[in-house]
Amino acid sequence: CEADQSRMLPGMRRVCAFASRVPQFSRVRACHTDAEELATFVKQIRAGNRRMVSRAITLGESSLAEDRSKAARLMSLILKEKRNKTKQNTETPNTLRIGISGPPGVGKSTLIEQLGLKFIESGQKVGVLAVDPSSNRSGGSILGDKTRMPKLSVADDAYIRPSPSRGYLGGVARGTHASIHLLEAAGYNRIIVETVGVGQSEVHVDSMVDVFLLLLPPAGGDELQGIKKGVVELADIIAITKADGQLLNAANHARNEYKNALTLLRPKSDFWMPKTITCSTLAPDGLDILLSTLDEFEKTAKESRGLQSKRETQAVDWMWRLIEEDLVMRVKNDSRVRAKLPDIVSSLTSGNMLAEDATDSILQTFLGDK
Numbered sequence: 001c002e003a004d005q006s007r008m009l010p011g012m013r014r015v016c017a018f019a020s021r022v023p024q025f026s027r028v029r030a031c032h033t034d035a036e037e038l039a040t041f042v043k044q045i046r047a048g049n050r051r052m053v054s055r056a057i058t059l060g061e062s063s064l065a066e067d068r069s070k071a072a073r074l075m076s077l078i079l080k081e082k083r084n085k086t087k088q089n090t091e092t093p094n095t096l097r098i099g100i101s102g103p104p105g106v107g108k109s110t111l112i113e114q115l116g117l118k119f120i121e122s123g124q125k126v127g128v129l130a131v132d133p134s135s136n137r138s139g140g141s142i143l144g145d146k147t148r149m150p151k152l153s154v155a156d157d158a159y160i161r162p163s164p165s166r167g168y169l170g171g172v173a174r175g176t177h178a179s180i181h182l183l184e185a186a187g188y189n190r191i192i193v194e195t196v197g198v199g200q201s202e203v204h205v206d207s208m209v210d211v212f213l214l215l216l217p218p219a220g221g222d223e224l225q226g227i228k229k230g231v232v233e234l235a236d237i238i239a240i241t242k243a244d245g246q247l248l249n250a251a252n253h254a255r256n257e258y259k260n261a262l263t264l265l266r267p268k269s270d271f272w273m274p275k276t277i278t279c280s281t282l283a284p285d286g287l288d289i290l291l292s293t294l295d296e297f298e299k300t301a302k303e304s305r306g307l308q309s310k311r312e313t314q315a316v317d318w319m320w321r322l323i324e325e326d327l328v329m330r331v332k333n334d335s336r337v338r339a340k341l342p343d344i345v346s347s348l349t350s351g352n353m354l355a356e357d358a359t360d361s362i363l364q365t366f367l368g369d370k
Helices: 010-021 023-046 050-061 065-088 108-121 176-185 223-228 230-234 245-262 288-303 306-333 335-349 355-367
Strands: 096-101 126-132 158-164 190-194 211-216 237-240 275-278
Touching (some): 023 065, 023 176, 050 158, 065 176, 108 190, 176 190, 211 230, 306 335
Parallel strands (some): 126 158
């Protein structure tokens, strides 16, 4: 019925007009159109269409139920194609997911740009997912990462996507995990995830990347201070930045301190011992050690089959995190809970009920036990 009706016989035109007014026929036609649209969507993403990649990421980040449903169907098609290719090719993954974290001012954006340009020089395609913190008051984000990476942002083989955290804990955004798969589907084989940079709370990024790179400034504290930072335990590589000029000695000293601190921590994987290095974005060869260390990690992880095993574990962990988040939202939006919530809050704030009792009451209401 979408064809040129001027070429149809009169009887056929009447059938099409009738079908468009009948709900059952309209739904079938809509489903058929939607399926074709998604198939075209996937095809364009596979072809590396930046606009389609951006649209897909936006759907995944949306809080609208309709958008999230469409994003889920889109990801299902992409993952289905990925599974079919995996069955045909038993080799290890040909992409490397790099998580980069560090305190503000350590030089994350500058290093990412230089690292991305080095990757492109070696024939790689680079996708950068930069997560910006959202204001707790206004909910807004600056999203200025592209302006801090002027050369990388205009490179043909690079894609940079700033995303707001929207209060999501762990230093990443809710849709970051799905965005990684979208970029890989579009042909990007070096995926860099830059966290919000607020400190030791940024632990969720470790559950979605292959290698976690922690950037620390020179003269950042002694080895005991390093141990107290929980994020250090998750790092596969600790890089002391700004190792040039007057800060070179301080950077080497900090590297030695963190190297000593790591000897007191239990390695997080069986195939890799965390390494501490120095790097510089100003020196001509300032990133050579970092690049060689990343290559060493990738080679070791693939040869030991640890990379595939790690990704499988991460998928399960991420599933449970999303279940927890969705359950909280469903409890908050449940009509029965909302009706009973004022009385529970009143009892809680007046001291007649403990937080534990209030929690039990809300959950029992949500589950229909009361």
